[in-house]
Amino acid sequence: MFDVFLDKILEISNDEKSKTFKEQTKSVSEFVKILTDEQIKSIVKEIGTIPECIKASSSAEKLFSKSSDIILSRAFKMLGLKSKAIDERGDSADVLAESVYHKYSLVADAKCFRMSRTAKNQKDFKVAALSNWRGGENEYAVLVSPYFQYPKEESQIYKTALDENVCLLAWEHISLLLENNIKESENFSLESIWESSKMIARESKVSSSKMCFLPKLNKIVSKKLGASENDFAEKLNQCKLTIVARGSTEIAYCENRIEDIKKLTKEQAIGELIKETKLEEKINVINSFISSLETDEEAEE
Structure with a gap:
């Protein structure tokens, strides 16, 4: 299913000439909703x-990152919370969630990284x-x-999380939590997870x-799952196997790209390098900037 999701992100992002980022985000939200x-x-x-x-x-990449907020918001809903992903704006959280039963609310931020980033x-x-x-x-x-x-x-992030009570x-x-169908109810709260750093x-x-x-x-999470520490460790190990399999996919992609590059002629390779560095786009932007300055000078005269 992830491959289908990825294809949809790429399809929507390739439509950038006719859609704003906000419109692309809306398209992703509508897709996730169904x-x-x-x-x-x-x-x-x-x-x-x-x-x-x-x-x-x-x-x-920008749209993929935003889609992770949308997926996280949907996950919170599946956990029994009211939630929404916030439209793009500076200096704010990306996701808001609120407990239906236990009168608390939280802000959340979803992070994604490349395996190749060290x-x-x-x-x-x-x-x-x-x-x-x-x-x-x-509250959280x-x-x-x-x-x-x-x-x-x-890492400093652990100290900051403890000092600021960030989960x-x-x-x-x-x-x-989702695989085990964990969901808040009148008699069951996930609040101890959100305030885990304080504890x-x-x-x-x-x-x-x-x-x-x-x-x-x-x-703390294992208690909410009703699992022993050993059982939880095994479940986490299964998650690791999923990542290892994904790593093989990423390596295969990189190896295929290497083989494709090796097949390029000198002229094709130069063209790809120029395209990759976006030098021509930078020249156009600089020219546009200079032209605007010259226009300003003429207006002043």
Whole structure:
């Protein structure tokens, strides 16, 4: 199902000449709306990884990132919350959610990374910003990133999350909750997950505040699943196998691209390089800027 979803994202993003990004986002929302819960579960398993077939910093990558917000919002609904993805705007959370039964609300931010990206720092996760985006009306802030892309040992993001009570959740956690049909009700709340960092902070020493606390979070999530720690570890391992399989797909794509490039003539290779670096587009933008300056000078005269 993820491949179908990806094809749809690429199809919509290729229509950028006749549609604004806001219109493209609406098209993705309408597509996600008609998907079944089972299809959403399938997409959640892989949405955390940006495919290598999507060019970096492209309109398709931007739309894929936005689609992860839409998928996360749908996942929250499946967990029994009211939720919506926010239209593009600066300095705000991407997803809002509210408990139907337990009178709390949260802001959330969905993160996706390429497997080929190695350098990730606290700026990539925006934990402090997410805390600020909750404002005064939302109790919780939740970051959802790929589990195995979080720093494995020590990082400032863990200290910030503990200090600011930001829940560092993973797509794998969301996936396991959905697969086990976990849903809020009048007698069942997910609130302990959203406030997990606050709970973990109570038990943490200042000297170890930067250490990875995901194992402690796993215990909290496993309780909501009604699973033992060993069972949860096995479930998480199954998620890892899905990622390994996806890795093979990404490697195959890269290898095929290498073979395609090897077949190019010198002229074709030069053309592809110029296209890839977008140098001609940059020249056009610079010329347009210069022309506007010259127009301003003539108007002043």
